[in-house]
């Protein structure tokens with residue numbers, strides 16, 4: 001439940017809207033070598049298709065059945081991806097949409113062939129199958145129009161329809177069995193875990209009931225016997241409602257959205273980095289916190305949006321992700337995006353509904369509209385750093401409001417300078433010796449004395465970051 005099942009590796013990447021064929025290739029050609037734990041993939045299940053909205057990315061958050069047939073590919077492609085990634089030690093985590101099915105008022109046939117009808121009182125999803133009695137009864141929802149509209153009332157949040165999405169009745173054994181059946185199918189294929197979408201809108205005991213029905217992970221996909229599905233739950237707790245992240249600790253990790261605001265604030269005003277993790281603010285305990293600088297919603301103003309830093313400001317973004325990976329709180333995920341002009345726009349396409357391949361340029365960056373933040377040199381090097389210092393705590397913390405530095409046990413040392421330069425004599429916590437900065441590919445280095453002190457110089461406006469570690473770099 002709490003172990004991501006990736007051999008102690010520390011960082012996941014969300015390859016948002018990538019096709020299964022491209023993810024399989026990315027595991028083999030890049031992610032394995034770069035030390036990534038695994039990939040969060042977009043929802044793999046059959047979903048509505050919305051030409052009238054120009055095939056927005058969010059159509060995949062309206063499932064039609066649990067058949068593995070989506071805009072990212074067929075079930076055969078999915079299975080091939082999971083197997084190929086597992087065989088190079090990179091795990092797959094599925095974005096699981098099980099709080100609801102489609103929005104109300106929709107009908108049609110999904111790509112995998114299943115029909116759906118949620119027009120009027122109909123709630124027909126024969127591909128599962130679900131019908132009207134499997135959806136939360138209207139009298140359970142204390143809201144005038146049946147939709148979620150009062151975040152101060154847990155029954156409203158969990159029993160009403162989130163943005164008019166038909167809400168599954170998670171109390172029923174039938175629904176719990178159906179959802180567990182979907183998850184056990186993923187497990188049998190070799191998926192290592194899930195993000196539970198809209199977990200905040202599900203009762204924790206309903207989630208627990210589903211998880212209690214799950215099998216161990218299969219040893220034939222390289223999981224040690226007795227391994228459990230890794231779970232992280234999307235609970236947006238910004239101190240703005242009745243639902244708190246700690247209600248979900250027994251069923252897995254929780255997304256910590258306050259971290260997104262905090263790191264954005266900290267990069268704007270380095271002094272704030274000193275109290276980045278604010279337990280007084282109710283932030284989740286470290287061994288339950290799932291953290292990221294931005295996600296597929298808040299980078300485009302969905303899901304409450306907020307002040308977050310994204311790839312659109314590369315200089316700030318590199319600092320935000322570098323700091324996130326350098327410090328010791330939580331389990332980390334890196335976002336990998338595509339460029340967009342409006343917040344509904346789907347991924348790069350070949351026209352219409354067909355998602356374009358990810359193009360890899362000769363220099364290792366991506367083309368064709370894909371941003372591939374996870375391939376930026378700073379991100380790659382910081383993944384290496386975080387893996388190497390895993391298990392150590394932050395110490396020798398120093399912050400003068402313009403530059404910041406700290407050590408990770410006696411394994412690593414990190415420094416960052418907002419204006420692009422710094423020159424300070426600092427305690428590194430490291431054994432004496434010469435260490436090179438992996439961020440600038442060892443163009444600069446520090447000399448650590450017998451007392452652990454070193455002269456730390458940064459002179460690099462675009463990437464004002466230093467990361468050194470025992471046994472990394474050249």
Ligand code: ARE
Nearest residue numbers: 058059061062103163164165197198200236297302303304
């Ligand atoms: C779309 C249309 C809607 C339409 C609906 C049904 O935009 O107008 O009514 O379809 O036809 C995504 C998109 C939605 C989209 C949906 C379904 O973002 O725009 O709706 O897919 O296609 C809350 C929830 C949180 C949720 C965010 C978006 O708590 O769980 O809202 N996030 C997840 C995903 C989303 C996804 C869904 C859930 C649905 O990450 O990508 O929606 O599966 C405060 C509160 C938060 C609240 C936030 C925004 O911060 O504390 O709890 O988040 O405000 O309301």
Ligand code: CA
Nearest residue numbers: 158167201202
């Ligand atoms: Ca619900």
